[in-house]
Amino acid sequence: MDRLLLIVSTLCFLAAVVRTIVALRAGIFRTGQFNFLAIGLGFIFQTAFLSIRGHALGRCPLTNLFEVFIFLAWSVALVYMLVGPAYRLSLMGAFTAPLVVLLQGFALIAPIDIRHPVKLPANPWLEFHASISIIAYGAFALACIAGVMYLVQERQLKTRQLHSIFYHLPPLTDLFAAITRLLWLGFGLYTLGIVSGFFTSRPLPRVQVVAAIGIWMLYAAILQGRHLRRLAPKRVAALCVIGFVAALTLLWGITFSAQTHPLP
Amino acid sequence: MNLFCVGLSHHTANVETRESFAGHAESDCILRRAGCAEALVLTTCNRVEVYGASEKRVSTDEIARCLAREIEKDAHQCAPAFYRYEGEKCVQHLFRVASGLDSMVVGETEILGQAKKAYESARASGAAGPWLHRLFQRAFHVAKQVRTRTEITRGSVSVGSVAVDLARKIFGQLSKRKVLVLGAGETSERTARALVSRGVTDLRVSNRSSDRARELAGLVGGQAIPFDDWRDECREIDILITSTSSEAPLLTPANLAPMLCDRIDRPLFIIDIAVPRDVDPRVNEMDGVYLYDIDSLQSVAEQSLALRRQQIAAAEAIIAEHVPDFVASISRGWNRVSRTAERSSVADSSPRTSEL
Numbered sequence: 001m002d003r004l005l006l007i008v009s010t011l012c013f014l015a016a017v018v019r020t021i022v023a024l025r026a027g028i029f030r031t032g033q034f035n036f037l038a039i040g041l042g043f044i045f046q047t048a049f050l051s052i053r054g055h056a057l058g059r060c061p062l063t064n065l066f067e068v069f070i071f072l073a074w075s076v077a078l079v080y081m082l083v084g085p086a087y088r089l090s091l092m093g094a095f096t097a098p099l100v101v102l103l104q105g106f107a108l109i110a111p112i113d114i115r116h117p118v119k120l121p122a123n124p125w126l127e128f129h130a131s132i133s134i135i136a137y138g139a140f141a142l143a144c145i146a147g148v149m150y151l152v153q154e155r156q157l158k159t160r161q162l163h164s165i166f167y168h169l170p171p172l173t174d175l176f177a178a179i180t181r182l183l184w185l186g187f188g189l190y191t192l193g194i195v196s197g198f199f200t201s202r203p204l205p206r207v208q209v210v211a212a213i214g215i216w217m218l219y220a221a222i223l224q225g226r227h228l229r230r231l232a233p234k235r236v237a238a239l240c241v242i243g244f245v246a247a248l249t250l251l252w253g254i255t256f257s258a259q260t261h262p263l264p
Numbered sequence: 265m266n267l268f269c270v271g272l273s274h275h276t277a278n279v280e281t282r283e284s285f286a287g288h289a290e291s292d293c294i295l296r297r298a299g300c301a302e303a304l305v306l307t308t309c310n311r312v313e314v315y316g317a318s319e320k321r322v323s324t325d326e327i328a329r330c331l332a333r334e335i336e337k338d339a340h341q342c343a344p345a346f347y348r349y350e351g352e353k354c355v356q357h358l359f360r361v362a363s364g365l366d367s368m369v370v371g372e373t374e375i376l377g378q379a380k381k382a383y384e385s386a387r388a389s390g391a392a393g394p395w396l397h398r399l400f401q402r403a404f405h406v407a408k409q410v411r412t413r414t415e416i417t418r419g420s421v422s423v424g425s426v427a428v429d430l431a432r433k434i435f436g437q438l439s440k441r442k443v444l445v446l447g448a449g450e451t452s453e454r455t456a457r458a459l460v461s462r463g464v465t466d467l468r469v470s471n472r473s474s475d476r477a478r479e480l481a482g483l484v485g486g487q488a489i490p491f492d493d494w495r496d497e498c499r500e501i502d503i504l505i506t507s508t509s510s511e512a513p514l515l516t517p518a519n520l521a522p523m524l525c526d527r528i529d530r531p532l533f534i535i536d537i538a539v540p541r542d543v544d545p546r547v548n549e550m551d552g553v554y555l556y557d558i559d560s561l562q563s564v565a566e567q568s569l570a571l572r573r574q575q576i577a578a579a580e581a582i583i584a585e586h587v588p589d590f591v592a593s594i595s596r597g598w599n600r601v602s603r604t605a606e607r608s609s610v611a612d613s614s615p616r617t618s619e620l
Binding site for chain 2 (some may be wrong): 153158160161166169170171172173176226230231232233234235
């Protein structure tokens with residue numbers, strides 16, 4: 001039942017992707033309500049899935065890589081629903097949906113939904129740490145998407161080859177402002193996630209702590225460079241993409257090692 | 265009732281011919297002189313057309329004579345330039361005209377406003393009745409659909425508006441942006457005016473001749489800057505329009521780099537409309553600098569036009585959906601009117617029968 005909800009959710013996001021591709025191929029792209037509605041519907045089904053899974057587990061559904069991917073996809077959709085319309089970045093939906101489809105599609109296809117043999121005890125600090133960190137990843141994902149949009153538009157302006165999509169992208173300065181806000185949001189949540197990790201009363205693997213602090217420092221450096229005007233917007237946008245890829249790799253590593261070497 | 269359109273446009277007549285027929289006859293005049301039931305004259309710089317509804321056929325020559333400035337002479341000489349569409353073809357033609365598909369610049373939206381104005385004027389004078397009302401209301405509806413469901417109006421197709429559109433794509437709102445006009449030529453004046461019309465309030469003008477700088481600054485509501493100070497201004501401004509007659513480039517990567525060090529997070533948009541160019545093309549490779557010369561602006565305008573042309577098929581498909589539907593609905597309306605007229609004529613004739 002819960003996987004069916006997830007499949008329906010993935011189909012909603014896929015509908016947004018297909019519509020975008022068809023519109024772009026026909027040279028007619030409209031930043032209408034369709035993408036927002038499709039993502040909204042997909043988000044509702046994601047939430048239902050996570051809720052059912054959470055009730056079954058008796059805790060926040062972040063016990064294996066499958067759930068982590070779905071929670072991450074949910075966080076991306078959540079931050080988009082909060083940020084996208086507010087910043088009038090409706091086209092961001094066209095960029096957000098493919099990422100969610102990739103995350104959920106991979107989670108559904110790959111054999112990573114491995115249930116723990118014993119029911120894990122509830123640990124509020126651990127659940128808070130894990131969930132807030134993944135929502136931070138959602139904000140970083142959106143910053144990455146805004147970064148891609150910035151780079152696409154920047155490239156078209158520099159080469160003077162303006163495609164249909166160019167006319168639907170938000171102005172460069174607006175995109176850069178959105179990137180900055182998303183970075184601050186993600187950074188704040190990530191900091192909270194790291195700090196709460198020290199209250200989980202579990203021994204933390206050194207490699208994971210070092211890698212997490214490395215990611216934190218990378219984003220701190222991007223924000224510092226932005227604040228001190230040492231980094232050009234184009235470089236900030238590119239670093240957002242690199243930062244998110246690094247963060248995603250770390251998330252994979254943490255979850256994978258937690259599954260292969262479960263802590264007592 | 266027969267719907268028809270008689271006219272000439274940039275497709276069939278040169279500007280001199282069009283001038284001979286433009287603005288000399290109002291809709292009510294056509295109504296009186298040509299004997300139509302309803303008439304509407306649509307006059308723009310690219311076309312003079314009469315849309316009419318009549319029970320009997322009104323000849324093209326008759327319409328041409330009504331439109332001509334010098335009766336007989338021009339109408340007779342220019343007869344080949346006139347086209348005529350009737351019934352379904354007339355409906356299709358108006359839908360294409362209102363949607364901007366028949367315009368010289370495909371997708372331009374000014375024609376829709378002109379058609380609305382012509383309709384209002386004909387309606388006010390009583391020259392447009394129920395048939396033209398239905399025809400034009402549907403044409404406005406179709407034009408709106410074409411505009412919203414296709415990209416036919418996307419992008420700008422003139423150099424000045426391309427520059428303004430690009431500025432808006434870089435900066436968003438232009439009201440708080442600072443603009444420097446370097447060289448007070450005619451093209452830079454036009455571009456500056458276009459920017460002012462989109463909300464720019466902080467505009468500075470610098471020219472070798474300070475009198476001309478003051479004159480242009482006065483015209484566009486800007487501020488004149490001594491020519492020796494323009495480099496200092498580059499640290500502050502967001503948009504630079506340059507069109508001096510300098511033989512050597514005024515801006516190169518070497519002399520621009522120090523000006524950019526304090527503004528790394530603020531883009532600089534340079535519109536170089538000078539020939540020879542005032543700005544070294546390598547400046548475009550610098551972070552945050554977007555340089556457009558006259559050729560690149562022209563190239564963007566052509567890309568927009570090409571994009572619009574790609575949309576013609578989609579627009580024609582929308583029109584093709586509406587034409588038969590409208591023709592069917594107007595035929596049903598005509599049949600109703602005919603039946604009512606027949607019934608009333610039978611009623612009128614009854615007493616006469618009884619008298620007999």
